[in-house]
Amino acid sequence: MKYATEFRDPKAAKAVLARIAALADQIGATRAAPVHIMEICGGHTHAIFRYGLDKLVHEGVEFIHGPGCPVCVLPMARVDECVEIANRPGVIFTTFGDAMRVPGTKMSLMQAKAAGADIRMVYSPLDALELARRSPGREVVFFGLGFETTTPSTALSIQQAAREGLGNFSVFCNHITVPEPIRALLDDPHMVLDGFIGPGHVSMVIGIHPYDFIARDYGKPIVVAGFEPLDLLQSVLMVLTQIRDGRAEVENQYARVVPEHGNPVSLAAMTDVYEKRPSFEWRGLGEIDQSGLRIRAKYRAFDAEEKFGVGYAAGPRVVAEPEGCACGQVMTGRIKPTACPQFGRGCTPEMPLGALMVSSEGACAAYWQYGGARAPEAVECPEIVE
Amino acid sequence: MCLGIPGRIVAVTDAARMMALAEVSGVRREVNVACILDGPAEDLVGEWALIHVGFAMARIDADEAAKTLQALHDLGEAQEAAEAMAEGAKALEGQG
Numbered sequence: 180m181k182y183a184t185e186f187r188d189p190k191a192a193k194a195v196l197a198r199i200a201a202l203a204d205q206i207g208a209t210r211a212a213p214v215h216i217m218e219i220c221g222g223h224t225h226a227i228f229r230y231g232l233d234k235l236v237h238e239g240v241e242f243i244h245g246p247g248c249p250v251c252v253l254p255m256a257r258v259d260e261c262v263e264i265a266n267r268p269g270v271i272f273t274t275f276g277d278a279m280r281v282p283g284t285k286m287s288l289m290q291a292k293a294a295g296a297d298i299r300m301v302y303s304p305l306d307a308l309e310l311a312r313r314s315p316g317r318e319v320v321f322f323g324l325g326f327e328t329t330t331p332s333t334a335l336s337i338q339q340a341a342r343e344g345l346g347n348f349s350v351f352c353n354h355i356t357v358p359e360p361i362r363a364l365l366d367d368p369h370m371v372l373d374g375f376i377g378p379g380h381v382s383m384v385i386g387i388h389p390y391d392f393i394a395r396d397y398g399k400p401i402v403v404a405g406f407e408p409l410d411l412l413q414s415v416l417m418v419l420t421q422i423r424d425g426r427a428e429v430e431n432q433y434a435r436v437v438p439e440h441g442n443p444v445s446l447a448a449m450t451d452v453y454e455k456r457p458s459f460e461w462r463g464l465g466e467i468d469q470s471g472l473r474i475r476a477k478y479r480a481f482d483a484e485e486k487f488g489v490g491y492a493a494g495p496r497v498v499a500e501p502e503g504c505a506c507g508q509v510m511t512g513r514i515k516p517t518a519c520p521q522f523g524r525g526c527t528p529e530m531p532l533g534a535l536m537v538s539s540e541g542a543c544a545a546y547w548q549y550g551g552a553r554a555p556e557a558v559e560c561p562e563i564v565e
Numbered sequence: 566m567c568l569g570i571p572g573r574i575v576a577v578t579d580a581a582r583m584m585a586l587a588e589v590s591g592v593r594r595e596v597n598v599a600c601i602l603d604g605p606a607e608d609l610v611g612e613w614a615l616i617h618v619g620f621a622m623a624r625i626d627a628d629e630a631a632k633t634l635q636a637l638h639d640l641g642e643a644q645e646a647a648e649a650m651a652e653g654a655k656a657l658e659g660q661g
């Protein structure tokens with residue numbers, strides 16, 4: 180465990196925090212005019228709150244919480260479609276537990292299960308495959324959800340099902356990609372972003388070059404980061420250093436896990452099974468061009484949208500967000516969760532109104548859990564503060 | 566579900582399907598090792614990998630694995646992963 184202590188060594192953290200503060204002062208960042216750094220990944224949002232990094236860094240550094248939690252950006256219409264499929268006769272609908280409580284227009288998957296649908300929580304698409312092998316008389320549907328980190332797992336599962344000729348297995352594909360929403364945010368004239376912390380586990384699959392456009396076309400620094408507190412602090416330091424030096428580059432802080440060009444086996448499986456959709460709906464952000472994946476025609480037999488005639492296959496589909504919900508504004512960094520009129524009133528982790536309150540990686544749930552709703556003094560970071 | 570969790574490969578269960586037994590936070594389950602394979606599957610036994618929803622996605626060294634596990638325990642993610650694996654097993658028995 181020698182590195183374990185190294186990576187949370189309070190002295191090391193203090194040194195990095197001091198260097199962050201010095202740099203922030205040097206570039207003139209203040210509480211009134213902060214540097215805005217977006218952490219794209221929900222895992223990073225969770226870690227920032229868990230370790231209280233937002234309170235520990237210089238007041239001139241402000242974290243904007245990005246759209247990188249697949250549960251949080253899942254639109255209500257997709258949840259409705261899950262429920263529709265789950266209610267078909269003979270269907271066993273399998274899903275990651277995270278998605279169970281996301282509200283649809285009428286109900287969540289949890290509520291649909293209580294009402295009698297055969298919905299089962301699984302850890303892996305491999306569990307769904309095994310269920311299909313064991314239940315030849317049933318249709319087993321897996322709810323494919325997630326960014327590039329998760330996409331290879333469903334691609335490899337579909338390939339395996341095809342090899343075995345497992346005709347009762349299909350995937351309801353909701354896989355989305357990271358670069359396109361970032362481009363959409365950067366194109367938004369209201370958005371003020373000075374730099375990015377890139378999602379480490381997405382880059383473990385796709386490498387660091389899909390972010391080149393952020394530096395090249397938009398002139399913003401991005402540092403691909405790990406999930407330790409010191410990883411994140413070091414990444415903030417690297418972003419600030421780029422800003423001070425007037426550079427905009429893609430840097431890799433997480434090289435111990437992230438290969439420059441990603442994982443070739445994962446990339447090959449994804450390319451074989453999936454293609455881009457013309458557009459895909461994101462909760463709070465609307466339709467974004469080329470931001471979602473669908474199953475290629477050659478694997479049509481394993482595409483639940485085709486098999487059950489739901490989703491984009493079924494025609495136009497626009498569903499409004501619940502009334503009074505400010506998820507879209509929170510997700511684009513315009514307001515903090517606490518400024519949403521529903522925060523802690525109509526919307527809590529027990530009874531979420533918006534998806535940002537469902538997953539521990541959602542900004543609203545993170546605020547609620549780690550002190551956004553309480554006085555800032557109540558938040559401490561035992562691992563880092565001596 | 567988005568964070569990988571370190572696990573140690575303890576046995577190869579089905580070389581043709583590229584499946585192996587991994588121990589993750591004290592829980593053993595079958596995982597797919599296609600993404601980290603660069604030789605005979607047996608060579609993976611004893612190695613650490615970052616496991617993500619049942620797939621080994623990247624090899625990591627033992628020190629790195631220990632460090633990541635500690636961080637995930639702090640975040641509550643390790644516990645969550647172990648619970649999710651138990652859920653997966655239940656789903657197969659029809660009780661999920």
Ligand code: SF4
Pocket residue numbers: 503504505506507509516519520521522523526532533534535536543
């Ligand atoms: S508090 Fe609830 S309704 Fe408001 S933005 Fe957050 S998730 Fe949406």
